[in-house]
Amino acid sequence: xxxxxxxxxxxxxxxxxxxxxxxxxxxxxxxxxxxxxxxxxxxxxxxxxxxxxxxxxxxxxxxxxxxxxxxxxxxxxxxxxxxxxxxxxxxxxxxxxxxxxxxxxxxxxxxxxxxxxxxxxxxxxxxxxxxxxxxxxxxxxxxxxxxxxxxxxxxxxxxxxxxxxxxxxxxxxxxxxxxxxxxxxxxxxxxxxxxxxxxxxxxxxxxxxxxxxxxxxxxxxxxxxxxxxxxxxxxxxxxxxxxxxxxxxxxxxxxxxxxxxxxxxxxxxxxxxxxxxxxxxxxxxxxxxxxxxxxxxxxxxxxxxxxxxxxxxxxxxxxxxxxxxxxxxxxxxxxxxxxxxxxxxxxxxxxxxxx
Amino acid sequence: xxxxxxxxxxxxxxxxxxxxxxxxxxxxxxxxxxxxxxxxxxxxxxxxxxxxxxxxxxxxxxxxxxxxxxxxxxxxxxxxxxxxxxxxxxxxxxxxxxxxxxxxxxxxxxxxxxxxxxxxxxxxxxxxxxxxxxxxxxxxxxxxxxxxxxxxxxxxxxxxxxxxxxxxxxxxxxxxxxxxxxxxxxxxxxxxxxxxxxxxxxxxxxxxxxxxxxxxxxxxxxxxxxxxxxxxxxxxxxxxxxxxxxxxxxxxxxxxxxxxxxxxxxxxxxxxxxxxxxxxxxxxxxxxxxxxxxxxxxxxxxxxxx
Numbered sequence: 334x335x336x337x338x339x340x341x342x343x344x345x346x347x348x349x350x351x352x353x354x355x356x357x358x359x360x361x362x363x364x365x366x367x368x369x370x371x372x373x374x375x376x377x378x379x380x381x382x383x384x385x386x387x388x389x390x391x392x393x394x395x396x397x398x399x400x401x402x403x404x405x406x407x408x409x410x411x412x413x414x415x416x417x418x419x420x421x422x423x424x425x426x427x428x429x430x431x432x433x434x435x436x437x438x439x440x441x442x443x444x445x446x447x448x449x450x451x452x453x454x455x456x457x458x459x460x461x462x463x464x465x466x467x468x469x470x471x472x473x474x475x476x477x478x479x480x481x482x483x484x485x486x487x488x489x490x491x492x493x494x495x496x497x498x499x500x501x502x503x504x505x506x507x508x509x510x511x512x513x514x515x516x517x518x519x520x521x522x523x524x525x526x527x528x529x530x531x532x533x534x535x536x537x538x539x540x541x542x543x544x545x546x547x548x549x550x551x552x553x554x555x556x557x558x559x560x561x562x563x564x565x566x567x568x569x570x571x572x573x574x575x576x577x578x579x580x581x582x583x584x585x586x587x588x589x590x591x592x593x594x595x596x597x598x599x600x601x602x603x604x605x606x607x608x609x610x611x612x613x614x615x616x617x618x619x620x621x622x623x624x625x626x627x628x629x630x631x632x633x634x635x636x637x638x639x640x641x642x643x644x645x646x647x648x649x650x651x652x653x654x655x656x657x658x659x660x661x662x663x664x665x666x667x668x669x670x671x672x673x674x675x676x677x678x679x680x681x682x683x684x685x686x687x688x
Numbered sequence: 689x690x691x692x693x694x695x696x697x698x699x700x701x702x703x704x705x706x707x708x709x710x711x712x713x714x715x716x717x718x719x720x721x722x723x724x725x726x727x728x729x730x731x732x733x734x735x736x737x738x739x740x741x742x743x744x745x746x747x748x749x750x751x752x753x754x755x756x757x758x759x760x761x762x763x764x765x766x767x768x769x770x771x772x773x774x775x776x777x778x779x780x781x782x783x784x785x786x787x788x789x790x791x792x793x794x795x796x797x798x799x800x801x802x803x804x805x806x807x808x809x810x811x812x813x814x815x816x817x818x819x820x821x822x823x824x825x826x827x828x829x830x831x832x833x834x835x836x837x838x839x840x841x842x843x844x845x846x847x848x849x850x851x852x853x854x855x856x857x858x859x860x861x862x863x864x865x866x867x868x869x870x871x872x873x874x875x876x877x878x879x880x881x882x883x884x885x886x887x888x889x890x891x892x893x894x895x896x897x898x899x900x901x902x903x904x905x906x907x908x909x910x911x912x913x914x915x916x917x918x919x920x921x922x923x924x925x926x927x928x929x930x931x932x933x934x935x936x937x938x939x940x941x942x943x944x945x946x947x948x949x950x951x952x953x954x955x956x957x958x959x960x961x962x963x964x965x966x967x968x969x970x971x972x973x974x975x976x977x978x979x980x981x982x983x984x985x986x987x988x989x990x991x992x993x994x
Contacts, residue, residue: 340791344780351779351815517775525738525771526792526835527764 337528341536346543349506359502359544363494363552367487370617371560374486381406382454383423385415388430394465404457419443426454434466491556492643493616498548499575500610500636503582504589504603506544507537511590512599534587541579549575571643578639585635610636615644689716689751691839691870692737696746699732706732708894709746716838719861719871721881723979724891725989730874731772733891734843737872738769751838765793768837770828772844772874778817782808785816786830793835806830806860822853829860840864842873846880858883878979888979892987905982911935911947914977915954918943921967923958931957936985947981 349355383406386394391409410418415427425448431438440462444451464470514520523533549571556562564571585606593599613620613627614636623631631637692714699707707729714720722730735741736748739755748754753763776785786803790796803812806826811819819827825845832840842861846854861884865871875881881888882902890898890905898905906912911933923944925937933949948954951974962969984990 335787335791337791340788344777344784344788347784348777348779518771519774519776521740522769522771522774522776522831524740525764525767525769526789527761527794528792529761 338532338535338539341528341532342539342543345510345536345540348510349540349544355506358505359498359548360551363498364555367490367494367552367556367560370490371487374490382425382450382457383408384426384428384454384458385410385418385424386428386430387412387415389432390430390434394430405454405461416443419445422448425451426458428458428462434462436466438466485560487556487560488562489619489644490617491552491560491562493640495549495552495575496578496614496636496640496643497611497616498552499545499578499639500582500607502544502548503541503579504586504607506541506586507583508586508590508599508603509596510537511587512593512596515590515594516596537587538579538583541583542576545575545579574639574642577642578635581635581639610634613637615640690714690749691716691751692720692872693749694733694737694746695748697733697736697743697748698745699729699736699741700744701732706894707736710891710894710896712889712896712899714870714872716870717865717868718886719865719873719884721885721888722872722874722891723876723878723881723888723983724874725876728891729894730891731843734841734872734874738767738841739764765795765835766838768832768835768840770825770832770840770842770845772847774828776816776824776827776831779815781813781815782819782827782830783812785827786834789831790834795836796834797836799834802830802834805863806833807856820853822849822856825849825853825857826860829857833860833864837869839870839872842871844874844876846875846877854880878983881979890979890983890986892983892989897986898982902979905979906977909935909947909977909982909985911949912977913948913951914973914975914981915946915948915951916943916971916973916975917946917958917969918971919958919962919967919969921958921962921965921969923961928954928957938984938988945981945984947977947985 381404386407386409395407395409408424410427412429415424418424419427425444427443429441429443431440440459442455442459444455446452511520514523524530553562553564553571557564586603589602589606590599593602610616613623613631614634615631616636620631620637621628690713692712694710694712697707697710697712698705699710710729710733712720712733722733724730732741736743737750739750739760742756750763751766753759755763780788782803783799786799790799800809800812803809806829808823808826808830811823816824816827829842829845832842840861845861846857849857858880861871861873865884871884873880873884885902887899887901888905889896898908900908919942928934928937928944928946931948931954933953935947935949937947938945946954955972955974958972959969961967980990
């Protein structure tokens with residue numbers, strides 16, 4: 334005799350598997366997000382800052398080989414045109430040149446210090462002009478370039494998307510299904526059979542589990558193949574953290590679904606619960622950017638805990654609480670390491686100047 | 689052996705009394721019909737019998753057992769239920785749905801046999817969302833029958849179906865009964881009740897207002913013929929009532945409904961009156977009285993009324 338639990342789980346799985354829109358949201362949508370955001374905030378390297386030069390000297394300087402190593406892209410413009418472009422963000426800096434580059438000559442630098450790269454462009458351009466005016470450096474700088482592993486935005490994003498996906502698929506996959514079954518009187522229909530209610534609930538957990546493995550594996554694999562985001566911590570850690578996330582969000586979904594009569598009301602409640610986590614829990618950007626007073630609230634959100642645990646931070650023992658003491662120690666990283674991502678790495682290219 | 693016993697059953701939704709003092713007994717092996725318009729309390733009664741709704745007062749036993757004990761699951765194994773308009777999961781096929789429901793019961797009929805008996809073999813691999821209304825209803829019955837129930841409870845199983853689909857459902861119910869099963873069915877189609885039920889209880893405003901076999905109830909009218917007239921002539925109830933054998937006269941708009949024993953005495957009277965006054969009789973129908981007429985006689989409303 335077939336077990337009711339297995340049959341219920343199988344039915345849930347088939348229902349989900351045969352629903353193209355559900356598959357889209359779970360598998361395709363996170364990939365689109367990853368690709369879109371990954372491209373939008375991709376590592377730009379030493380992209381040259383655009384500097385508009387104004388004044389009689391400008392064409393002169395632009396024509397010369399400035400030997401700045403590509404750090405600045407110089408163009409000569411009229412003053413009005415240059416300021417207009419600055420206001421539109423088309424150039425990073427406008428320099429009003431004096432008649433001649435000589436000691437005590439005044440040079441105006443126009444830039445918005447809150448705009449990423451502007452301050453850097455200012456320093457670089459000033460350096461260039463100082464040298465042109467005859468300054469001699471007294472120190473010898475020896476730049477040694479190091480590249481940090483997993484320091485790109487996409488490395489930050491993929492663990493966040495995994496967390497987001499676990500939340501979304503548990504909330505909609507379970508909450509919505511329960512409310513829809515109630516509306517269809519399917520819950521009533523099941524209630525008049527000898528079906529054990531525990532089996533019914535467990536079947537949701539089990540089918541979610543099957544999908545969780547598929548979802549997480551798919552997204553992690555995608556990140557690895559397309560963007561080279563490696564799982565640097567333990568796979569077991571990833572599994573344990575994902576399961577804990579599943580437990581938290583299926584519980585939340587059941588809570589919402591338990592008293593909701595209409596699908597619309599359930600959708601409203603689910604959005605109400607999920608939206609703060611979408612915005613605040615650090616899926617897309619680091620929540621430490623929010624004012625300090627909000628941190629206790631943000632950290633209390635389940636998705637924050639999940640994201641923190643998914644994002645390994647070798648330097649900070651604070652994040653990754655979910656996995657502490659779980660015995661998933663790996664050779665080079667602390668126990669909480671799951672998907673490696675140094676916490677400060679996004680600073681250089683996500684809306685921040687690095688001065 | 690009695691399958692279902694209700695004694696002074698009271699069922700409420702918050703403060704709304706849906707069933708007030710219902711008395712009912714259904715014997716094993718019989719098909720019992722609960723008749724009444726929407727809102728009469730049929731579905732509420734059925735849900736209490738299924739153990740979905742606790743009685744507010746009175747007693748209720750199914751196969752000698754009350755609901756709410758440790759033996760509930762054992763009792764549920766003896767019930768096969770088709771609720772009013774259950775929508776089974778759209779994405780599952782017919783075979784998968786039957787298989788799911790079969791897994792809840794220990795002792796089941798062969799799933800393929802049940803699917804075959806309900807004429808769904810050709811649709812076995814079709815998803816529920818692709819089935820017609822009649823096919824969906826047959827699938828609901830398949831899910832109810834696959835657990836080899838002793839008691840089949842059907843809440844308006846043919847509502848909204850076309851005549852062919854309805855006949856197919858009736859055949860399945862009669863077959864179940866022929867094999868010794870007990871059936872409790874609710875309907876507001878009197879034809880369905882007359883065709884299927886050994887006994888019916890007519891419900892009105894939360895009570896059973898008449899109980900007996902369809903023939904008995906019709907016999908209680910004391911008039912086995914019904915005349916329905918649509919005519920422009922003025923005939924008072926007193927005039928009509930004075931004719932021999934006329935049991936009752938009721939009116940619905942222009943329509944006059946006369947319950948009588950001797951239509952041959954009523955009709956000539958009507959036509960003579962019309963000929964005398966030059967009035968027209970646009971319609972005159974004569975038919976044997978039905979449960980519908982019993983219901984109208986008892987309540988002044990029609991079964992199909994909401």
